[in-house]
Amino acid sequence: MTRLFTLLLFAQLLAGLFMAAQFYFLTLQDGVRDFQDKRLKSAANPSDALSRTGENLRLKEGQLYNEVRKSHVQTSRRLYLTYQPPDGGWNNHRIALENAIILAKLLNRTLIVHPVASHDMAISLRKKRLAQWKNLEKRSGINWVYNHMSDRDLVPISRVLDLGRIRSIVEVFEVRTNHLTFRDEFSHLKWHYVCHSDALGFWVDSIPAGNESVTRGIAFVPNNSSRSVRACPVETVLLKHANKPVIRRILEELQNVQADVIYLSQDTSYKANVQFFHMKDALKAQQWILSSMWLSPHVYKRAFQILAILPKPFNAIHVRRTDHRVSSSEAPSYWLHNMARQNFLNVSTALYVATDERDKNWFTPFSKAGYQLYFSDEFFESSGRSYDMDIRGLYDQLVCVHAKLFVGSKSSSFSSFIYRSRKEVMIKDGLILSHMPIGWLGHRLRSS
């Protein structure tokens, strides 16, 4: 186990240097001010890293989380934790943020939050320079499009979420610039890079001493999607022969890190998949997420304007199309069949349709089946901004939450947020199992 940690810490150091090199390459390419020199000087000291591997932090039962313990590196200066937002839509970003809230809370660090990127712009940027992104991904990992988004295609996260709610869980610092500018502005600080892919394993909060053998009973299916396989190329090579799943312990690995900024790089935060050792801690952490993820008062106001106009009662569907691999291949019959199973028409003919599909003809079978359709673009003028669709998506989500019956899209994190907010989730032992990025380690054991 100690050897594995040594290996992981060494991997992080290499990853830090490696990431710095990637950014150097990009900043040169795009004419963004170079911050490579400062980054390299501030990279973690290898002896710091190696001395940490000798420490065996032992945790007593029930010691955590009622009050997050002050780690002994906590000083009067602010310590930060932040994350790489994934290339993807708002709800992919939300999942990365939810996991980052958990890590920041466990490590008692100020969470740096980032703007939400225009999904339409991300798609068109990717298409325009596909060969370049693919080349970068092959050599240097993922999520390049978000980092290169310009400020005008970004929405401050405080417009999307009620940051006051997150602040009741962790301290928050809001970044409103694009990611390269953020990294430049924080480059005088000392950074600690963390990279982990769900092709390799997952995170636990901590494993109390003497309980290591528990991990042998864990069922793990590696995510072999090209995105997960390409994430963290350095760690993937170094951990090629390590036993899978690679289980990384948040507290043991990160609590004593002295760097100013812990940076969850690549998809580390998006795919963190944190499992808690104690069930009661998993329950508490799920509560942290539920109580912090509230859309902003401004979004509520606009959504309630739509709700006031809609006939009552009404039902809703979310139809995910455009770039979604799984859902875009479904025909209208997928939704119509599921709606019939729930007897939608017995409740109401009024059907609110949340969708990224621009072609209204696609919905003709729904009208033919007897539904009266309502779309959010009928209620609001386009603002002409690239993130129009994303902002309307927030109203769509809230309206769907308040519908009598709802059918969403398969494997869509947009639908997931709606199901979770409607409390239509799988529950076991009082814990939410679906539409929730974190859980209890006990539910991952083969016998459970």
Ligand SMILES: Nc1nc2c(ncn2[C@@H]2O[C@H](COP(=O)(O)OP(=O)(O)O)[C@@H](O)[C@H]2O)c(=O)[nH]1
């Ligand atoms: N307005 C609107 N936009 C949507 C809808 N569904 C998807 N989108 C757009 O597509 C993106 C979806 O990405 P994301 O939220 O990550 O969900 P996922 O890709 O389905 O898991 C959003 O940010 C929106 O831009 C919808 O029902 N209404």
Ligand SMILES: [Mg+2]
């Ligand atoms: Mg997405």
